Amino acid sequence: MTTENADKSNAKIAIITGGSRGLGRNTAVHLARKGIDVILTYHSNRAEAESAVSEIEAAGRKAVALQLDAGNVASFDDFVTKVRQALQQSWSRDRFDFLINNAGTGYHASFAETTEEAFDHLCNLHFKGVYFLTQKLLPHLNDGGRIVNISSGLARFSFPGSSAYGAMKGAIEVLTRYLAKELGPRGIAVNTVAPGAIQTDFSGGIVRDNPEVNKVVASMTALGRAGLPDDIGPMIASLLSEDNRWVNGQRIEVSGGMVI
Numbered sequence: 099m100t101t102e103n104a105d106k107s108n109a110k111i112a113i114i115t116g117g118s119r120g121l122g123r124n125t126a127v128h129l130a131r132k133g134i135d136v137i138l139t140y141h142s143n144r145a146e147a148e149s150a151v152s153e154i155e156a157a158g159r160k161a162v163a164l165q166l167d168a169g170n171v172a173s174f175d176d177f178v179t180k181v182r183q184a185l186q187q188s189w190s191r192d193r194f195d196f197l198i199n200n201a202g203t204g205y206h207a208s209f210a211e212t213t214e215e216a217f218d219h220l221c222n223l224h225f226k227g228v229y230f231l232t233q234k235l236l237p238h239l240n241d242g243g244r245i246v247n248i249s250s251g252l253a254r255f256s257f258p259g260s261s262a263y264g265a266m267k268g269a270i271e272v273l274t275r276y277l278a279k280e281l282g283p284r285g286i287a288v289n290t291v292a293p294g295a296i297q298t299d300f301s302g303g304i305v306r307d308n309p310e311v312n313k314v315v316a317s318m319t320a321l322g323r324a325g326l327p328d329d330i331g332p333m334i335a336s337l338l339s340e341d342n343r344w345v346n347g348q349r350i351e352v353s354g355g356m357v358i
Contacts, residue, residue, distance in 0.1 A: 109159065111194040112338070113137045113181065113235065115168050116201030118147035120298040121248070124331030125198060126150060130157040132335050137184055137194070139166035139177075139201065162188055168201035169223035174234045182238065193238050196338050198246045199228045199270075204300055206259040217262050224266035229273060242285040244338050247274050249292040249349065255357040267292070271349050278347030287346040291334055294353025296325040320355025329354070 112129050116122040117138025126136045127150075136154050140147035140163055147163035154161035162184045166177050185191045202224050205216055228247060239245075249271050252264040270290065277288040295315040297306035304311050305324050315324040333352050336342065 109133060109135045109189075110196065111135045111137065111185070111189060111191070112196035112198060113139075113194055114198040114200055115139045115166060115231070116141070117198075118143060118150045118163065120300055121293065121296065121327055121330050122198070122200040123150045123153075124327035125200065125334045126161070126331075127153055127157060128331040128335040129196075129338070130154040130159040130161070132339065133159065134196070134335075134338070135160040135189070137162045137164060137181060139164050139168065141165070141167060141201070160188055166201070168231065169219065169227045171222070171226060171230045174231055177231075178234050178238070181235070185238070193240045194235075195240050195243045196246070197232065197235060197239060197243070198248070198334065199232065200248045201227075202248065205263050207262070208259055209261045212262050220262050220266050224263070225269045225273075228270060232277070236281075239286065245274075245277060245281075245286065245288040246334055246337060247271075247288070247290050249274075249290045251292055251294040251351060251353045251356050253292060254351065274349070275347050282346070287343065289337060289345055289347065290349045291330070291337065292349055292351040292353070293330050294319065294325050294351070294356035296327060296330060298327055315356070318357050319353065320358055323354065325352070325354055 112134050114122050114126050114136060117126045118140035126138050129136060138150055151161040151163050164180050164184065167173055182192060185194060205220055247270050249267040252260045253267040253271055274288050274290040281288060295305045305315055312324050316322055330352055
């Protein structure tokens with residue numbers, strides 16, 4: 099076996115939900131550049147997912163795209179079966195190393211106008227889904243592995259119109275600490291990464307495409323601009339490196355100093 103093939107056969111494997119676009123895709127690509135293979139999920143846009151796979155493969159790593167509705171807990175058993183099949187077929191393994199719970203959507207409405215339907219959707223996707231998908235995948239996560247849960251600056255500071263979304267992310271931050279405590283005996287570190295406002299298609303691309311919103315974000319950020327995907331993906335990839343093996347149970351905000 100050549101050195102290159104040996105390196106690939108011993109590669110770490112990450113599962114990234116919502117890895118076909120935005121911050122998830124950026125993270126997947128930066129993990130690939132650090133020698134990590136990827137299973138990414140997508141909700142409905144298979145072409146976009148296949149494009150992400152091609153980008154990862156161009157970086158020299160293996161990648162598999164699997165469809166997942168991250169807010170539909172009833173579908174998780176089937177998804178885990180597909181993960182096990184992908185691990186066997188592509189890596190001849192039955193376990194992976196890193197889980198990044200990234201999938202999500204935005205929602206903007208005042209507290210008074212937030213509907214129960216919207217609240218339930220956010221809860222299923224951002225909290226209940228994360229809770230039970232992690233639970234279902236846990237038997238297949240290697241001891242000494244890592245979990246990263248994606249939160250938001252909106253769990254620390256408050257803007258009108260984000261009460262439901264911010265509350266879900268606050269719940270994720272509490273869950274992260276409990277997971278760090280309970281999974282510690284297996285050597286699994288669990289942390290939260292909380293981005294600030296980032297220029298992606300999230301929430302309809304409002305930070306990226308609306309000059310006024312972009313300007314407001316820049317004005318309240320110490321480094322003087324809105325964030326970019328490349329501000330987040332490399333940080334998450336770095337967090338999963340051995341250099342950060344002793345970071346556990348932490349909330350790490352990556353916002354350029356937003357609202358400080």
